[in-house]
Amino acid sequence: MFMKVFRSIITVASLFFLVWFIAPFVMLLVLNPGNILGVLICLFLIFRFGFEKNYNSVKEFFYRNKFSKFLWRFFSVIVALFSVYAVVISGFIVGFSLKAPVENSSPTAVVLGAEVKPWGASALLQQRIDAAEQYLKAHPKASAVLTGGQGANEPVSEAQCMYESLVKQGISPERLLIEDKAANTKENIEFSYRIIKDKNLNKNMAIVTDSYHQFRARIIAEKQGIHSEIYAVNSHNNKTGILCYPTMLVREWIAIPVELLK
Numbered sequence: 001m002f003m004k005v006f007r008s009i010i011t012v013a014s015l016f017f018l019v020w021f022i023a024p025f026v027m028l029l030v031l032n033p034g035n036i037l038g039v040l041i042c043l044f045l046i047f048r049f050g051f052e053k054n055y056n057s058v059k060e061f062f063y064r065n066k067f068s069k070f071l072w073r074f075f076s077v078i079v080a081l082f083s084v085y086a087v088v089i090s091g092f093i094v095g096f097s098l099k100a101p102v103e104n105s106s107p108t109a110v111v112l113g114a115e116v117k118p119w120g121a122s123a124l125l126q127q128r129i130d131a132a133e134q135y136l137k138a139h140p141k142a143s144a145v146l147t148g149g150q151g152a153n154e155p156v157s158e159a160q161c162m163y164e165s166l167v168k169q170g171i172s173p174e175r176l177l178i179e180d181k182a183a184n185t186k187e188n189i190e191f192s193y194r195i196i197k198d199k200n201l202n203k204n205m206a207i208v209t210d211s212y213h214q215f216r217a218r219i220i221a222e223k224q225g226i227h228s229e230i231y232a233v234n235s236h237n238n239k240t241g242i243l244c245y246p247t248m249l250v251r252e253w254i255a256i257p258v259e260l261l262k
Contacts, residue, residue, distance in 0.1 A: 011050035017246060018042035024244045034251030041250075044079075089253055096218055097211035101135075101231040106142040107204035109135055109233065110192045112185060112217070113148015113158030121161050124210075127235035129165045132208045135233045136171050143201050144171075144208075145192040147179040185213075189221050204229040210241070212249045216256050223259075 021038035024030035048055050062072035101107050111132045114125035121129060132144055146166070148158025156164075157180035167173055177195055182188040189207075196203055205226075207217050211234040218230050235241075 007049040014042045014045040034247040096215040107206040109144035111208040116154040131235040147188040206231040208233040
């Protein structure tokens with residue numbers, strides 16, 4: 001009875017997440033390794049726990065000879081190891097996203113760029129702008145480095161867009177520094193840290209980005225020999241962010257080991 005209930009719970013949960021992984025593509029045309037892998041995992045779990053008899057039939061087929069039996073067991077080990085990895089890495093991702101700046105401290109904010117649309121900041125970038133505004137108003141002694149270059153289809157650099165928005169939202173221009181050459185997260189952090197050192201700002205950093213991105217940003221910083229305290233200031237997920245969160249989280253499962261192997 002317990003196993004039947006357990007299988008039902010896993011099957012229903014997998015169906016729910018299957019829809020959640022498909023939704024970003026259907027509604028926003030977002031397709032990346034995160035939702036592809038997420039869909040495959042959900043389909044496997046639905047088959048494994050929702051169609052137990054079919055699963056056992058496939059298993060019996062592979063157990064007919066030693067080689068196919070070895071393949072089945074090898075696959076089972078890979079699935080088990082991947083499951084452990086997914087749980088552990090998700091724990092790190094969530095854990096580092098919760099490392100907020102300590103009270104009465106003023107780490108320099110490093111606001112990572114995102115796409116600028118022809119009409120202004122994209123939803124993703126606006127979330128980071130708003131998070132930076134809240135951080136700077138809560139930490140009046142802190143400065144911020146706004147980092148992000150200008151893409152081929154962007155009317156201004158991401159850093160300039162953030163600067164103009166934050167000034168309109170009441171942040172003093174004297175507290176904002178522009179870094180408009182970076183083209184990726186590595187350069188965002190590398191070039192921003194140069195400015196922090198050159199301007200003699202607080203070398204402890206509060207990275208302003210999406211919560212799922214915080215752990216990889218920290219890895220990138222540490223790979224560059226930055227050993228200052230690094231804190232997380234998470235951009236607030238709107239409906240779009242919530243819709244894409246599982247997809248982006250699973251994408252980080254792939255992106256983090258790739259980053260470590262670079």
